[in-house]
């Protein structure tokens with residue numbers, strides 16, 4: 001039976017408990033999930049709900065779907081590197097966050113009497129939650145840093161969310177949201193284990209779309225690192241179920257202006273030390289103290305991957321290089337593309353490398 005398990009003290013909680021962290025303060029993960037089963041896939045469903053058997057939702061009537069998941073995988077060549085680019089920006093609200101929001105809001109939809117949820121976000125997660133919550137009449141209160149990009153703020157607002165802009169660093173918005181959780185449920189894309197659970201579907205889709213083969217490498221832009229972690233968990237499950245016979249390598253790319261995971265990895269630390277953040281065009285990954293940093297570092301090391309950093313200049317160039325291929329992605333997403341140039345030497349010519357295009361270009365102003 002699936003349950004929430006604390007990553008620090010191993011305390012467990014039932015899957016319908018309305019909690020977002022352990023009593024000890026540790027982050028939770030959903031464990032004892034049903035085994036991944038190829039025969040249980042709903043083949044005529046072209047959303048992530050084709051993997052419904054892994055998502056622990058009791059009743060179909062609670063599913064909240066706007067058509068997320070099963071995104072296209074494009075074969076491109078960028079900087080001389082052949083890449084399978086998974087077009088997550090084609091998601092209903094324009095970013096991969098819809099995977100987590102759809103699964104989390106479906107579970108919240110099964111809870112009795114939940115009327116309000118709160119979240120803090122640099123933009124994409126807030127927009128995604130606001131959309132899914134709006135579709136079932138759930139009210140949202142979203143705390144965003146005042147410097148979040150205009151298009152993202154407009155997107156959150158048009159879904160009807162109550163938008164609170166918070167001056168100061170990204171962490172100030174998180175603190176404001178934590179305070180609000182005294183009375184309302186915290187539908188956090190970072191802390192909430194139901195959100196993380198939805199991100200695993202990315203791994204399932206990649207393997208299915210590659211004809212049930214495992215890719216060699218993954219390259220992610222990393223701030224909180226939850227997308228990388230969710231995908232990693234998905235691969236672990238498929239390995240346990242005998243669907244694949246090895247794990248891919250996971251590579252994380254951060255910006256030089258905000259690179260706490262890079263610093264901790266390089267120094268051999270098990271935990272991420274909070275850092276002050278500089279300015280960067282990649283606002284979506286300007287995260288100084290990722291709560292799941294320990295698990296992200298572990299995944300990178302276990303998979304024999306690494307962490308790289310890139311400059312804003314390289315990010316802007318990468319965004320433009322992708323646009324010349326007809327792919328308009330936001331700067332945060334272009335961070336992974338910029339990392340490819342440096343990663344090239346670590347990849348074999350025959351390798352299958354997958355990179356998510358995490359968010360669309362219309363999400364942020366175009367930097368020059």
Ligand SMILES: [Zn+2]
Nearest residue numbers: 006009022024
């Ligand atoms: Zn605990």
